[in-house]
Amino acid sequence: MERLKTISFLVLLTAIFVSCSSNKKTQKKQNTKIIQNTKKKKIIDNRYKDNPLVASYDVNKDGNADMWKIYQEIKTNDDQTKKILSRREIDLNFDGKVNYYKFYSQKGNIKKEYIDLDLNGFIDTIRYYEKNLIIKEENFKKNPINKDLTINENIKPYKRYLYKHQKLNRVVIDRTHNGTLDSYLFFRKNKLIQIGFDDDDDGKIDTRVRLKAKINLEKAKGKNKNDK
Numbered sequence: 001m002e003r004l005k006t007i008s009f010l011v012l013l014t015a016i017f018v019s020c021s022s023n024k025k026t027q028k029k030q031n032t033k034i035i036q037n038t039k040k041k042k043i044i045d046n047r048y049k050d051n052p053l054v055a056s057y058d059v060n061k062d063g064n065a066d067m068w069k070i071y072q073e074i075k076t077n078d079d080q081t082k083k084i085l086s087r088r089e090i091d092l093n094f095d096g097k098v099n100y101y102k103f104y105s106q107k108g109n110i111k112k113e114y115i116d117l118d119l120n121g122f123i124d125t126i127r128y129y130e131k132n133l134i135i136k137e138e139n140f141k142k143n144p145i146n147k148d149l150t151i152n153e154n155i156k157p158y159k160r161y162l163y164k165h166q167k168l169n170r171v172v173i174d175r176t177h178n179g180t181l182d183s184y185l186f187f188r189k190n191k192l193i194q195i196g197f198d199d200d201d202d203g204k205i206d207t208r209v210r211l212k213a214k215i216n217l218e219k220a221k222g223k224n225k226n227d228k
């Protein structure tokens with residue numbers, strides 16, 4: 001009975017995840033809009049004053065910088081130097097604290113994003129990319145980013161999403177809130193097909209529940225809405 005309760009909890013969580021990810025998409029659209037509306041002009045920049053490798057922008061025109069492009073100089077094959085975009089930073093709510101970082105490889109591909117989804121000034125989400133496609137997202141309760149923008153490996157995520165060919169493949173959750181990911185949800189074609197539990201926190205699944213009745217996420221989402 002307990003297990004059944006847990007399964008229903010996880011299914012509900014999945015439905016919530018699906019609705020959250022569509023919110024994120026909207027947020028991303030808005031970000032793009034902000035970038036398009038930006039024009040370069042003289043502004044107060046308290047973080048990157050006179051840094052020749054940083055371009056600052058004032059999106060909301062309040063006189064303070066709220067978007068930055070950080071460049072890096074690299075040597076080309078013919079011994080010349082060239083400036084390439086290494087990261088973007090955005091203060092989404094104009095309070096002086098950066099809420100979004102996007103990192104690029106030297107070839108111009110997206111490497112990762114640090115996101116402060118609830119806009120409280122602390123990064124809570126990291127997304128990793130390969131060939132510009134998302135492969136992993138991790139959610140944190142504590143800011144996992146060091147001052148030099150490296151990742152503090154000691155701070156563990158409470159949720160991890162793994163993608164294959166841009167489709168959600170697995171969700172791993174720290175259901176017991178002890179810092180170890182212990183519950184696994186497996187997806188095929190957006191359908192939850194199996195749930196696994198690591199009961200002793202050793203990283204190996206001890207119990208697997210295969211879902212006979214295929215749970216369609218869209219249906220689960222609809223049900224969730226009706227319940228409200």
Ligand SMILES: [Ca+2]
Pocket residue numbers: 057058059060061062063064065066094
């Ligand atoms: Ca501004």
Ligand SMILES: [Ca+2]
Pocket residue numbers: 091092093094095096097098099121
């Ligand atoms: Ca901010």
Ligand SMILES: [Ca+2]
Pocket residue numbers: 115116117118119120121122123124
């Ligand atoms: Ca946050």
Ligand SMILES: [Ca+2]
Pocket residue numbers: 197198199200201202203204205206
């Ligand atoms: Ca185990």
